[in-house]
Amino acid sequence: MIIKDKILEVKNLTHYYGEQVGCEDISFDLYQGEILGIVGESGSGKSTLLKCLSGQISPSQGIINFCIDQNQPLQDLCKISEQKKRALMRKEWGIVQQNPRDGLRLRVSAGGNIAERIINEEIKNYSNIRHKALDWMDKTEMEKSRIDDFPLNFSGGMQQRLQISKILSSNPKLVYMDEPTGGLDVSVQAKLLDTITIIVRDLNVSMIIVSHDLAVVKFLTDKLLVMKSGMVVESGLTDRVLDDPQHSYTQLLTSSILQV
Amino acid sequence: MIDGFNFAYLDEATKRMIRRTILKAICIPGYQCPFGGREMPLAYGWGTGGIQVTASIIGMNDTLKVIDQGADDTTNAISIKNFFKKVCKIKTTEVTENATIIQTRHRIPEKKLSEHQILVYQVPQPEPLRRLEPKEQETRKLHAYEEYALMHVKLYEEISHYGSVIKTYAYPVRTNRRYITDPSPTPKFDNPKMDFMEALQLFGAGRERRIYAIPPYTSVKSLDFEDHPFEIQTWDERCDICGSNNSYLDEIIVNDKGEKKFICSDTNYCEKNIKT
Ligand SMILES: Nc1ncnc2c1ncn2[C@@H]1O[C@H](COP(=O)(O)OP(=O)(O)O)[C@@H](O)[C@H]1O
Ligand SMILES: [Mg+2]
Ligand SMILES: [Zn+2]
Numbered sequence: 001m002i003i004k005d006k007i008l009e010v011k012n013l014t015h016y017y018g019e020q021v022g023c024e025d026i027s028f029d030l031y032q033g034e035i036l037g038i039v040g041e042s043g044s045g046k047s048t049l050l051k052c053l054s055g056q057i058s059p060s061q062g063i064i065n066f067c068i069d070q071n072q073p074l075q076d077l078c079k080i081s082e083q084k085k086r087a088l089m090r091k092e093w094g095i096v097q098q099n100p101r102d103g104l105r106l107r108v109s110a111g112g113n114i115a116e117r118i119i120n121e122e123i124k125n126y127s128n129i130r131h132k133a134l135d136w137m138d139k140t141e142m143e144k145s146r147i148d149d150f151p152l153n154f155s156g157g158m159q160q161r162l163q164i165s166k167i168l169s170s171n172p173k174l175v176y177m178d179e180p181t182g183g184l185d186v187s188v189q190a191k192l193l194d195t196i197t198i199i200v201r202d203l204n205v206s207m208i209i210v211s212h213d214l215a216v217v218k219f220l221t222d223k224l225l226v227m228k229s230g231m232v233v234e235s236g237l238t239d240r241v242l243d244d245p246q247h248s249y250t251q252l253l254t255s256s257i258l259q260v
Numbered sequence: 261m262i263d264g265f266n267f268a269y270l271d272e273a274t275k276r277m278i279r280r281t282i283l284k285a286i287c288i289p290g291y292q293c294p295f296g297g298r299e300m301p302l303a304y305g306w307g308t309g310g311i312q313v314t315a316s317i318i319g320m321n322d323t324l325k326v327i328d329q330g331a332d333d334t335t336n337a338i339s340i341k342n343f344f345k346k347v348c349k350i351k352t353t354e355v356t357e358n359a360t361i362i363q364t365r366h367r368i369p370e371k372k373l374s375e376h377q378i379l380v381y382q383v384p385q386p387e388p389l390r391r392l393e394p395k396e397q398e399t400r401k402l403h404a405y406e407e408y409a410l411m412h413v414k415l416y417e418e419i420s421h422y423g424s425v426i427k428t429y430a431y432p433v434r435t436n437r438r439y440i441t442d443p444s445p446t447p448k449f450d451n452p453k454m455d456f457m458e459a460l461q462l463f464g465a466g467r468e469r470r471i472y473a474i475p476p477y478t479s480v481k482s483l484d485f486e487d488h489p490f491e492i493q494t495w496d497e498r499c500d501i502c503g504s505n506n507s508y509l510d511e512i513i514v515n516d517k518g519e520k521k522f523i524c525s526d527t528n529y530c531e532k533n534i535k536t
Contacts, residue, residue: 105413109417109420109421112413116410120409123485124485125487126488148420
């Protein structure tokens with residue numbers, strides 16, 4: 001048996017917006033290379049959980065321990081400096097926004113967008129940076145000839161591929177995606193998910209992906225959290241949860257798609 | 261002191277405040293220090309930042325030179341010089357090596373400056389990251405945490421779209437291997453002169469209320485890529501007046517047919533060159 005490294009440990013994570021519960025008492029572990037899905041109806045706290053995990057908001061309570069260095073114990077995210085957190089965001093984490101425009105610089109070319117995360121690592125050589133950017137466009141099945149075009153001239157699906165290229169180009173340990181195919185046509189969604197699956201498996205990167213689409217989750221993830229009203233009502237291996245749901249809410253969710 | 265003015269126009273408390281800011285700026289080379297800029301008797305954009313710095317450091321024994329686009333005889337340079345003559349009764353000069361303080365917009369004199377001199381720049385926009393990141397709070401963090409990738413993205417973009425970096429003035433530099441600094445609005449031709457310059461360099465931005473400094477003998481490197489190294493402008497022509505082939509040349513149109521000539525932008529350098 002291969003013993004994988006634990007890269008994330010979440011304990012009793014809770015976030016309130018004033019009186020309003022965002023998410024409540026959430027605990028789970030994530031190991032290197034694992035893909036975790038989060039499903040649940042709109043307003044169930046999926047985005048709140050993801051924002052807490054990726055340092056975009058500070059949780060009201062609970063602990064998030066992250067592996068910054070493999071040779072050291074996990075570190076409490078709430079206790080590290082802003083500088084360190086920003087460095088993690090630029091390198092070790094990738095946050096793929098649902099709306100690709102939120103994750104891209106629209107007045108910078110496709111190549112420049114990808115270059116930014118590469119330059120953080122290696123700023124000396126223009127040709128190397130450009131080759132790496134082209135490589136990433138290739139991996140995400142973009143037309144390499146469009147490297148100097150601006151994101152605004154790309155279709156929604158291409159913008160999302162560009163955002164994913166940009167995020168992955170720094171070889172992050174952990175990628176967060178919040179409904180990455182949300183705003184796209186169904187046919188475009190399917191193709192994009194294929195690409196995401198292939199790359200993510202290939203890179204052995206860990207990922208947490210939010211989706212309300214159970215078909216996506218079944219296809220892509222290893223483990224699953226089912227959320228309702230801010231709480232996790234069921235969790236486990238994806239196949240187990242979907243094939244043999246225990247909680248009545250999960251049963252309701254699965255009955256609606258798995259018959260199709 | 262003179263006709264109801266204090267020496268050098270500003271009151272002593274203001275000068276002390278500006279000097280404290282200058283000292284702080286010298287301690288943190290390239291870091292933009294905020295200061296309580298005063299209203300000056302001329303509009304922003306005409307050198308109010310530089311004038312406040314000069315007014316705070318000038319003494320009775322100083323000799324002042326003022327240049328605009330390298331020339332001592334432009335309207336703006338002359339009016340600033342006259343201003344200081346009036347409020348300080350100090351000597352002024354056009355001869356670079358005779359000046360103890362040189363206030364400039366656009367150029368660094370061709371003649372190498374010495375330890376006994378201070379170069380004061382009038383700066384319109386002190387923040388090199390501003391056009392890339394509009395939020396002040398964010399640019400401060402980018403400097404504080406040395407998150408400078410964006411600056412190289414800008415260079416990447418220019419090389420990708422135009423084949424080389426096209427920025428010819430206000431070309432960003434890294435000061436003392438730490439802060440990215442805007443030498444604005446000097447041409448990149450002058451960037452190498454800033455590196456390990458013997459004179460103290462002070463930068464005053466009036467509208468933005470910022471002062472920054474490069475102490476003598478401080479490393480100042482222009483940003484680039486190893487396969488697209490920084491280069492200064494060069495000309496095939498020589499100066500039409502003095503024949504110089506290594507000074508910064510201005511292009512002038514001499515007649516209605518559009519005929520062009522090139523002359524030194526540094527007028528004092530050019531005059532000296534004719535004599536020798
Ligand atoms: N910025 C906010 N301020 C106040 N309440 C919020 C905010 N963001 C989300 N909420 C509330 O928190 C709960 C969880 O929202 P969210 O995490 O966006 O759910 P999901 O992503 O599953 O749709 C909802 O009740 C929502 O109205
Ligand atoms: Mg959401
Ligand atoms: Zn000349």
